[in-house]
Amino acid sequence: MSDNTILIKDAFILNRQKIQSLLIKNDLICEISDEIDESGVDKIIDAKGKILLPGFINTHTHLSMTLFRGLADDLSLDSWLNDHIWPMEANLNGEYCYIGALLGAVELIKSGTTTFSDMYFYMEDVARAVDEAGIRAVLSYGMIDFGDAEKREAEIKENLTLFENCNGMADGRIKVFFGPHSPYTASEELLIKVRELADEYNMGIHIHVSETQKEINDISAEKGLRPFEYLDKIGFLGPDVVAAHSVWLSDEEIEIIKKNDVKISHNPCSNMKLASGIAPVSKLIENDICVSIGTDGASSNNNLDLIEELKTASLLQKVSTLDPKVLTSDEAIEMATIKGAEALGIDDEVGSIEVGKKADIILIDTDSANMVPDSTNLSSNIIYSANGSNVDTTICNGKILMENKKLTVLDEQAIYDKARQAIKELKEAI
Numbered sequence: 001m002s003d004n005t006i007l008i009k010d011a012f013i014l015n016r017q018k019i020q021s022l023l024i025k026n027d028l029i030c031e032i033s034d035e036i037d038e039s040g041v042d043k044i045i046d047a048k049g050k051i052l053l054p055g056f057i058n059t060h061t062h063l064s065m066t067l068f069r070g071l072a073d074d075l076s077l078d079s080w081l082n083d084h085i086w087p088m089e090a091n092l093n094g095e096y097c098y099i100g101a102l103l104g105a106v107e108l109i110k111s112g113t114t115t116f117s118d119m120y121f122y123m124e125d126v127a128r129a130v131d132e133a134g135i136r137a138v139l140s141y142g143m144i145d146f147g148d149a150e151k152r153e154a155e156i157k158e159n160l161t162l163f164e165n166c167n168g169m170a171d172g173r174i175k176v177f178f179g180p181h182s183p184y185t186a187s188e189e190l191l192i193k194v195r196e197l198a199d200e201y202n203m204g205i206h207i208h209v210s211e212t213q214k215e216i217n218d219i220s221a222e223k224g225l226r227p228f229e230y231l232d233k234i235g236f237l238g239p240d241v242v243a244a245h246s247v248w249l250s251d252e253e254i255e256i257i258k259k260n261d262v263k264i265s266h267n268p269c270s271n272m273k274l275a276s277g278i279a280p281v282s283k284l285i286e287n288d289i290c291v292s293i294g295t296d297g298a299s300s301n302n303n304l305d306l307i308e309e310l311k312t313a314s315l316l317q318k319v320s321t322l323d324p325k326v327l328t329s330d331e332a333i334e335m336a337t338i339k340g341a342e343a344l345g346i347d348d349e350v351g352s353i354e355v356g357k358k359a360d361i362i363l364i365d366t367d368s369a370n371m372v373p374d375s376t377n378l379s380s381n382i383i384y385s386a387n388g389s390n391v392d393t394t395i396c397n398g399k400i401l402m403e404n405k406k407l408t409v410l411d412e413q414a415i416y417d418k419a420r421q422a423i424k425e426l427k428e429a430i
Contacts (some may be wrong), residue, residue, distance in 0.1 A: 007036055011047035015353055019385055024359040027398035049367050051378055054351055055114025055360035056306040057340025058264035060244040060294025060328040062120045064100030067423045068299035077212050077274045091429040096422050097122035101129035102417040105405045106410055111305045111388025114364040115394040119179040119206050123162050131170040134401045134409050138344050140179025140206040151235035173397055177204040183227050184215055188234060195236050204240045204345055211245035212276045228253040237262050242343050247277040254287055263290045263343035270296035282317045282326035290345040293335040305388035306336050363393040
């Protein structure tokens with residue numbers, strides 16, 4: 001065998017519902033079977049008592065906002081943004097965003113997330129952190145013009161520069177999308193231009209839509225249409241659009257989403273914390289709409305633990321519909337794996353455990369108080385019993401980023417120290 005081979009022995013492979021071994025060669029899964037020849041393998045991981053599944057995919061976050069964790073809690077979205085977050089963001093720079101992204105990467109790796117989709121500022125510095133951390137990312141620059149033509153040109157240029165400099169970097173682990181912030185911060189002209197450029201460059205689009213009732217009211221008053229109706233009218237929507245939140249939806253808008261094959265990123269914890277509302281996820285799934293999961297930023301969540309997010313998503317749908325059968329544990333795991341990959345247009349590479357796919361793999365340890373006794377349905381054990389701290393091993397692109405709950409790539413303590421210093425400086429600058 002060549003270099004860079006990893007054998008994961010005797011894991012319970014979730015989608016196969018049986019104990020098997022898996023061989024990684026370089027960045028790909030190359031064999032899955034009951035027994036695999038160990039001779040010449042570079043690294044053997046004994047996965048007895050562990051559940052193997054694809055690395056989780058977080059389809060909406062603002063990674064560098066880990067620096068603002070706990071900064072402004074128990075507030076409405078409007079007050080949270082205008083009075084606290086935006087004034088703090090005015091003092092951000094590339095180095096701060098780099099440190100915040102490294103801190104976020106530590107948290108993602110430790111809780112089993114191998115891919116994230118990010119929209120924020122100083123994204124080339126975020127790309128630098130992604131490269132060092134070894135994870136996979138879809139990056140977009142948050143474009144806001146408020147109708148200002150000069151600002152619009154600058155925002156488009158910023159996102160295109162990010163595409164030119166970072167798309168395909170880090171051994172192909174980084175993709176770049178357009179990131180118009182939302183229908184209320186991005187002008188109609190900007191949205192139309194983004195659609196044109198996305199078609200030209202074959203880029204995806206990441207946008208916040210229908211997060212709060214206020215947004216619906218404001219856009220309806222200005223445009224005479226609800227947000228998705230307005231975006232449909234201007235020809236913005238398509239299968240390459242990931243719409244974060246999508247909380248306040250009419251039946252007509254659900255039809256529009258389905259017709260255009262728009263992908264949804266559900267962010268239940270952030271929506272609950274900011275009292276934005278409950279997205280009709282079970283109704284979207286019933287309509288065969290692709291719904292993935294996101295944490296939003298750590299300043300409105302306040303963590304990046306996708307297992308916790310999935311549990312919240314499932315329970316929230318059950319209590320809001322008064323139907324305990326909706327959003328099952330199997331459906332929840334799909335949201336964080338294959339549906340996440342589908343949302344980001346990378347389902348041919350990641351999102352499931354298959355030969356030929358990228359080796360983005362996590363192991364969850366069942367030898368823990370909250371995982372005993374072993375459930376007959378291990379997906380329910382993961383969604384309802386586990387949390388991110390049960391993740392034992394995280395592998396991305398065939399590289400071990402964490403083993404036995406210890407990071408193998410990043411210097412955890414050094415990153416914590418830098419992050420504490422960065423937020424101290426940012427608070428002093430206000």
